[in-house]
Amino acid sequence: MKKVKQAVALLILRLCLLANIAGLSHGALQVGFYRGKCGIADVEMIVAGVVTARFIRDPTVVAALIRLQFHDCFVNGCDASILIDATNSEKTAIPNLTIRGYDIIDEAKAAVEGFCPGVVSCADLIAIAARDAVFLGGGGRYEVQTGRRDGLVSLAQSVSISIPGPSASIPQTMAVFANKGLNLTDMVLLMAHCSIFKDRLYNFRSTGRPDPTMDSFLANKLRARCPLDTTTTAANNTVDLDQNPFQIPFLDNSYYRQLMLNRGVLEIDQELALHPLTRATVMSIANALDFPIQFGAAMVKMGAIEVLTGMQGEIRRFCTATNWPPFT
Structure with missing residues (x-):
């Protein structure tokens, strides 16, 4: 959960x-x-x-x-x-x-x-x-x-x-979302694999040091889970993106509160909590009472992005392949 x-x-x-x-x-x-x-x-x-x-x-x-x-x-x-x-x-x-x-x-x-x-x-x-x-x-x-x-x-x-x-900048992410008709708070879903955020732990932006915006306790914890030696199978280890140790098994806004404490795992998510264009939105979600809405x-x-309707596209017989001949 x-x-x-x-x-x-x-x-x-x-x-x-x-x-x-x-x-x-x-x-x-x-x-x-x-x-x-x-x-x-x-x-x-x-x-x-x-x-x-x-x-x-x-x-x-x-x-x-x-x-x-x-x-x-x-x-x-x-x-x-x-x-x-x-x-x-x-x-x-x-x-x-x-x-x-x-x-x-x-x-x-x-x-x-x-x-x-x-x-x-x-x-x-x-x-x-x-x-x-x-x-x-x-x-x-x-x-x-x-x-x-x-x-x-x-x-x-x-x-x-x-x-x-996962390392995209805020302007880059905003541009991609704007192209889909979505605003700056629109969110991309990512999986947290060590290989995705490892640079934040050891060589952030080629500095040879960890990302200074990451909580030091969290950085140490993640380094134990994701060692520098990339020859080990640990390179594909996964971690929990919500680092709240008291989280309950329910979908809520706990992750945003963790971001406000600099405990974001992915760079793009932590940057959203720090960037002046998006920080207020993160804070608002962290304190929101209407999360499900x-x-x-x-x-x-x-779900409405660039949909095909009417006579466009097809209704597939099997989802893994297009029809031939088509139903319509």
Whole structure:
């Protein structure tokens, strides 16, 4: 559950908006799009059953599904292009090699196809599954908008230019998010592997010293987990991004409070708490009482990035490959 909480905290730090999602609609997306389109079956309930069964066995699917949706939406828009299996598809790009949750979407697709073949898009399944996982993780429930269609193109080279890295500067990150129609507080979800933040512990910006903005106690703790010797398997060790030793197994804003204490693990996250353009936002989230509402609004906004609707794209038979011939 700690990994669930840390992942949601990271997403909200950069994706948070202060808005009420009630009544919002993005383009052709709408709440309840599949109502009446799958006979007597409830598409969202079918997906919820799949996600719930997996969550019971592995609560970390919350973090995995949120990250899956983020990495899909930020490349070609929310079109499920990340799911396609091919030699040079998005799945093969370095930032996506640690993505999990593909099998959950495949299972959900198989389940809905049994009731209404060729009706529900893989892109919508990602959005619904992420919402259900967040709810199961204690992050509140928001209304998910549906009506997306699936994309036809998936290229590995599109990933690195679309997703900010963990050492990206605030201006660089802002530029990437602005290009997607998102503001400076919109958040990218990242996994914390030693290889990602090791320079902060030993050779920050080629100074030969640790990052001076990191709490010294935290730096010592992380060096024990991530030794300088890169020949060991410890190079791929993972750590908790929320370093609050008293954290409870619930999705909340604890991570922001840790950032205000200079206890951020990733450079970009700690920089958000220090930079004059974003510090006030981090402080506001750290003290917010309406965390679930902010998170739900953020997910709705992210889920509307460059969607395909109407006669665009396709409804895939299998989420791992485009159709030939297509359904429509």
